Amino acid sequence: MPHARAATKKPSLPVGKEVRIRMGTGDVKATVVEDRGAIGVGGRHLVRVRVEIGEEQQEFELPADEVTATA
């Protein structure tokens, strides 16, 4: 604490970027709302995203390498 980190390349996912993420059996659209830094397993980068599922908005964190940037 703070835990040792391997250097990781910062992903090109700026706040506001539209992305797609895997949720269950399908993909959903999401927006990056925060870059959480290299605090994941083995120093991997985490981002916080906002998704709309039905009429509900949710924000949660996931590894940046599991996020696909859209155009």
Place this chain on the structure above:
Amino acid sequence: MLVSSHFQGFCRDLHSEAVDCLVNAAMPPAVKNVLRARLTADRKLDKGNPNPGNLGSDFGRLGLAFWDKVRAADRRSVRRQDLLEELNEWRNAIAHQDFPAKLAVLHLSRVRGFRSACTGLARTFDRVLRRCIAAMVGAPPW
């Protein structure tokens, strides 16, 4: 304000890292993000103060009786938890410029006590999370 803010940042990062370790170890890919959403959506530490109630609520999502474990890991945690509660009362009083009667005067020595309590709690939280996650996933996460 700064002590509370730094402590909140530490606790939030520790929670994020713990969730990533748990989900990464246990879940089939299709379920991972569903579980991540349940563990990190509407987290109290994202918007609220790092008071004992909010910490217990957020870390309790990971399947542990958080404060019981923290107190069992270090008997000084009882006193530190009280100091954390008081730190958050002062933090709110200062932020909102609304000082209840029981908060009289804040001396530097008291602030140093708050900082020391946060440092001690941070070390204990780290140790407790490491132990609990290791027990759940079968290997130490850090």
